[in-house]
Amino acid sequence: MSWKELQQDLAASCYIASNELAMAVYLASEQQRPLLLEGEAGVGKTEIAKQLAAIHKTNLIRLQCYEGLDANTSIYEWNYQKQLLRVQAVRDSSSDEIESQIFSEKYLLKRPLLEAITQAKAPVLLIDEIDRADEEFEAYLLEVLSDYQVSIPELGTISATSKPLVVLTSNGSRDLSDALRRRCFYSYVSYPDTETELAILQARLPHINARLAEQIVRFVQSLRKEELEKKPGVAEMLDWAAALSGLGVAKLSDNPTELQATLVCLLKTQIDQYAVPQMVTERLVAQVVE
Amino acid sequence: MKTTQFPTTVEGVSERVAGFIAHLRYNGYRTSVAETEKTLKALPLIDIEEHQQVKLLCKTICTSNKNNFDDFDELFDSYWFNRGREKIGTASVQEKRQTRNRQHQPGTDSTVSTEAEGEAEQPETSDIDGEASHQADGRLVASRIKNKEKIDFRELVTPESIQQAEQLAYLLAKAIRDRRSRRYRASLRGNRLNLRKTIRDSVSYGGVPINLYRQQRPDRPVKIVTILDVSGSMTVYARVFLSFVKGLISHDTKADAYLFHTALLRIGDTLRDHDTLRAMNRLTLMAQGFGGGTRIGANLKHFNDQYAQHCVDGRTVVIILSDGYDTDPPEILADALKRLSKRNCKIVWLNPLKGWKDYEPIAQGMAAALPYLDHFAAANTLESLAALEPALRKL
Known part of the structure; x- marks a missing residue:
């Protein structure tokens, strides 16, 4: 499969990827290296992992990062209750025997990272919002990402049965370490241009009126140029389009009051909602409706 | 100017790729042998005759952050098409190399089409005394400017006081930063x-x-973001303030600095350059090419729009070093500061004029800014900078 074919496959499953992103994804899957995606919220970083899993017909294993995420919840944990029961059940056997029994794979709880490398078919492993996890966690990740293996002191090293396709996403809330960056292929996902965004909208909502679709995309594109705290992403645009077509709007200029009310799909802070009053909406609509 | 000419004498793809990786490294990328290896391994996967594909491939492998990602196309073209373009935003260090490059013909690689010729040579650095003019997009292109406009900060302050300013700033930064929850x-x-x-x-x-x-x-370290005014009215202080800012941010990877005159520039990475002389030269270049008005309000607005979201939060101290003479209406400045203060950061304004006898903040801009400041202090002498410490510690 060449990278163009991958791009077409993605398009067929409703994900329109830019050339840069398609090449990055292609290289990551061919060279079995993790892929680090950065970009604004709502540009489709997480979505691409889902679509990749769909294309390769494999599992998607997702690890949502948060502050305080540790090895226990992300790599593995011993099943203490089960171990304790076992110890109490075989009280009379020698301690070495018990030890070798309770520290075996049977008593191991696999968390996402270990799960991902022990699957029969290589899954897609999505490590979402890695910038939210602590720096300590990045260090754990390095071993998994560079050698695809996990070291468990009691059991030894578990190597990957299949190498997962790893996708890391980051919103840039903190700088990632160079060590992590160096192990990954990198791509920055930016807001799509008008044509691409239109293609995305038509792929996702195929029944939408073509003229409305174009108006929606151009409206959102010009809204992104306004001074907003949080610019609407592609996901917001799709929500809005779904809302408008659900309301039976045929043209943006039809019902200004209703249109203004639907902007809640796009503007997610109070300040932004104040920043785009009816007057601004009407000006933007006038630009896109000719 | 860091250019790498296309190695016409080199045979074979691998050496050229190695040269390209070195070219990127030379331009501040963190690329090494590992990247060369990755690139060479990946090349068979694509159609090597298509330079567009090669560019995408190298971009994926060699970039590792947004800045790299944005400049990459230009660096790629400069190497493979021998455009002789220089590093984005650098001081003129190797003009001779530059002049030599310009005599070179475009490379003879088969993947390189002839389109390079037409747009190749734009007027660039031509002599050592040339100065930089600043273009709005943040790139520096050296051009001929009359010698008399040259501003030499070194004549205005002694090297010792510059060093002292840096040292002071370092102590200040330490005082502000050390916080525990x-x-x-x-x-x-x-x-x-x-x-x-x-x-x-x-x-x-x-x-x-x-x-x-x-x-x-x-x-819970406090982050320091410095915004430095280097407009005409501030030139007297610019050099020493630059050192001050350098001291503030150089030992802290999270701190950031910006410089403005009529436009806003991010200088955090430049200041962290361990080669002080090179950093100062670059900054001197950045600080030149102005002399017109100061647009504090507009620049702060720009800062709010583009950078504040990422670098200002509740644990940030924003230090503005400016004299408050604004050519924009004061409302813009007030609005910008109001928006900035909504991010719950502390805003400190250091004004060199405040140290003057009988100074009143009556410059319209300054008057409009006052309600939003957490601390307003003088900064015209080293002593006044040193006196900041207790106040900043309390913030």
């Missing part, structure tokens, strides 16, 4: 036992606390 948080090597977690965990051992969990007070 009152709360405790789970930590592997904490100094206190985390009783709640230990007891909770002991349940799975039948009440025997086998795993001892620890906790400690997390560091």
Whole structure:
């Protein structure tokens, strides 16, 4: 499969990827290296992992990062209750025997990272919002990402049965370490241009009126140029389009009051909602409706 | 100017790729032999005759952050098409190399089409005395400017005082930064036992606390963001302030600095350059090419729009070094500061004029800014900078 074919496959499953992103994804899957995606919220970083899993017909294993995420919840944990029961059940056997029994794979709880490398078919492993996890966690990740293996002191090293396709996403809330960056292929996902965004909208909502679709995309594109705290992403645009077509709007200029009310799909802070009053909406609509 | 000419004498793809990786490294990328290897391994996967594909491939492999990602196309073209373009935003260090490059013909690689010729040579650095004019998009292109406009900061302050300013700033930054939270948080090597977690965990051992969990007070370092005015009215102070800013941010990877005159530039990475002379030269270049009005309000607005979201939060001290003479209406400045203060940061304004006798903040801009400032102080002498410490510590 060449990278163009991958791009077409993605398009067929409703994900329109830019050339840069398609090449990055292609290289990551061919060279079995993790892929680090950065970009604004709502540009489709997480979505691409889902679509990749769909294309390769494999599992998607997702690890949502948060502050305080540790090895226990992300790599593995011993099943203490089960171990304790076992110890109490075989009280009379020698301690070495018990030890070798309770520290075996049977008593191991696999968390996402270990799960991902022990699957029969290589899954897609999505490590979402890695910038939210602590720096300590990045260090754990390095071993998994560079050698695809996990070291468990009691059991030894578990190597990957299949190498997962790893996708890391980051919103840039903190700088990632160079060590992590160096192990990954990198791509920055930016807001799509008008044509691409239109293609995305038509792929996702195929029944939408073509003229409305174009108006929606151009409206959102010009809204992104306004001074907003949080610019609407592609996901917001799709929500809005779904809302408008659900309301039976045929043209943006039809019902200004209703249109203004639907902007809640796009503007997610109070300040932004104040920043785009009816007057601004009407000006933007006038630009896109000719 | 860091250019790497296309190696016409080199044979074979691998050497050229190695040269390209070196070219990127030379331009501040963190690329090494590993990247060369990755690139060479990946090349068979694509159609090597298509330079567009090669560019995408190299971009994926060699970039590792947004800045790299944005400049990459230009660096790629400069190497493979021998455009002789220089590094984005650097001081003129190697003009001779530059002049030599310009005589070179475009490379003879088969993947390189002839389109390079037409747009190749734009007027660039031509002599050592040339100065930089600044273009709005943040790129520096050296051009001929009359010698008399040259501003030499070194004549205005002694090297010792510059060094002293940097030292002072370092101490100040330390005073501001060192903060600890009152709360405790789970930590592997904490100094206190985390009783709640230990007891909770002991349940799975039948009440025997086998795993001892620890906790400690997390560091909550205060981030420093400096915005420095280098407009005409501030030139007298610019050099020493630059050193001051350098001291503020150089030992802290999270701190950031910006410089403005009529436009805003991010200088954090430049200032962290361990080669002080090179950093100062670059900054001198950046600080030149102005002399027109100061647009404090507009620049702060730009800062709010583009950078504040990422670098300003509740634990940030924004230090503005400016004299408050604004050519924009004061409302813009007030609005920008109001928006900035909504991010819950502390705003400190250091004004060199405040140290003058009988100074009143009556410049319209300054008057409009006052309500939003957490601290307003003088900064015209080293002593006044040193006197900031207790105030900043309290913030």
